[in-house]
Amino acid sequence: MAEKRKYKKRYCKYCESKVDFIDYKDTGTLKFSLSERYKIMPRRLTGNCKRHQDMITIAIKRSRAAALIPYTVTRKAVITNPFEGL
Amino acid sequence: MRHYENLVIVKPTLTEEELKAQLASIEEVLTSNGATIVAREDKGIKKLAYQIEKNARGYIYVMYYTMEPSSIAEVERRFKINEELLRYVTIKYDSNREIKAFNDLVAKANKKIAAAAAVAEAKVEAEAKVEAKVEAETVAAPVADKTEEATS
Numbered sequence: 001m002a003e004k005r006k007y008k009k010r011y012c013k014y015c016e017s018k019v020d021f022i023d024y025k026d027t028g029t030l031k032f033s034l035s036e037r038y039k040i041m042p043r044r045l046t047g048n049c050k051r052h053q054d055m056i057t058i059a060i061k062r063s064r065a066a067a068l069i070p071y072t073v074t075r076k077a078v079i080t081n082p083f084e085g086l
Numbered sequence: 087m088r089h090y091e092n093l094v095i096v097k098p099t100l101t102e103e104e105l106k107a108q109l110a111s112i113e114e115v116l117t118s119n120g121a122t123i124v125a126r127e128d129k130g131i132k133k134l135a136y137q138i139e140k141n142a143r144g145y146i147y148v149m150y151y152t153m154e155p156s157s158i159a160e161v162e163r164r165f166k167i168n169e170e171l172l173r174y175v176t177i178k179y180d181s182n183r184e185i186k187a188f189n190d191l192v193a194k195a196n197k198k199i200a201a202a203a204a205v206a207e208a209k210v211e212a213e214a215k216v217e218a219k220v221e222a223e224t225v226a227a228p229v230a231d232k233t234e235e236a237t238s
Contacts, residue, residue, distance in 0.1 A: 021187030024177070025093070025148070066093050066175045067144065070135040 010047035014055075022055045024062035027069060034060065037073045087152045089179035089188045092116070094165070095144040095172040098131050108170050109147060115164045121153035125195040138172040150192050 013032065014022075022029060033041050033048065033056045040060055043053050063069045096108055116123060129146035138144065153161075158176065165174045179188040 020183055021190075023187070023191065062175060062177065064135075065173070067095065067134040067136060067138060067173060 012047060012049040012052055014052040015049055019052065019055075022052075022059040024059040024066065025068065027063060030056065030060055030063060030069065034069070038070050088155050089150075089152055089185055090121075090158065091177040091179065091188070091191070092149045092151070092161075093173075093175040093177075094147045094149070095134070095138065095174070096147065097170050097172060098141060098143040098145055100145075100170065105145060112147070112165075112168075112171075113149065115161055116149065116151055116153070119153060119157040119161055121151040121157075121161075123149055123151045125150040125192040125199075127195045127198070141172060144172050148195075150188065150195065 019029075024030075033046055033053075035041055040057060043050070046053075048056065060069060064071050094112055096105065096112075100108060113123060127148035127150075129148065131143050131145050134142060134144050162174070162176060165171055179185050
């Protein structure tokens with residue numbers, strides 16, 4: 001398994017589709033870089049390039065401020081499906 | 087002049103008229119500070135990702151405008167005073183890349199509005215057509231009755 005991952009080619013999804021700007025209101029594209037607890041996924045797992053990772057971080061932080069994406073998901077306040085109806 | 091975008095979350099408890107007045111007053115805050123609003127996006131009442139002032143829902147309204155950078159502090163001050171606003175997010179579009187994205191977003195928002203207007207127009211037309219059809223049928227019906235009587 002480890003050997004397999006070693007040779008897996010990682011690429012930046014956003015570079016491939018030539019994204020120039022990431023809109024914070026478009027939660028669909030941000031979902032890719034979020035974990036199930038709505039943490040920002042690190043670059044080593046998603047394979048994003050530095051430039052796009054910076055854009056994503058800014059967009060995610062903006063949409064958190066605008067209450068489009070939760071800051072945290074705890075066991076007490078579980079959000080069943082925050083992307084529903086967005 | 088610089089390009090800005092403002093997302094505003096209004097309390098969902100307002101009635102329709104109050105909401106309209108509120109949105110007008112929000113736009114007035116911008117225009118009185120020398121802003122020209124290029125596009126508006128009405129997202130309606132949406133579920134928020136977390137509660138703000140114990141509100142689980144909020145009316146989301148987005149405005150795209152150009153304004154002098156010096157008056158943005160005044161706009162934010164006015165938004166802060168307004169108690170009907172749950173949240174405001176101001177975004178600056180500065181670099182060439184961002185301004186291009188801004189123009190795309192404006193075009194998208196305007197297109198959406200145009201599409202909605204077209205749909206509404208089509209609906210009105212369809213209703214008119216249905217009415218015309220009903221009228222035609224009511225005219226045609228007595229004739230059909232007569233023919234039936236004749237055959238029987």
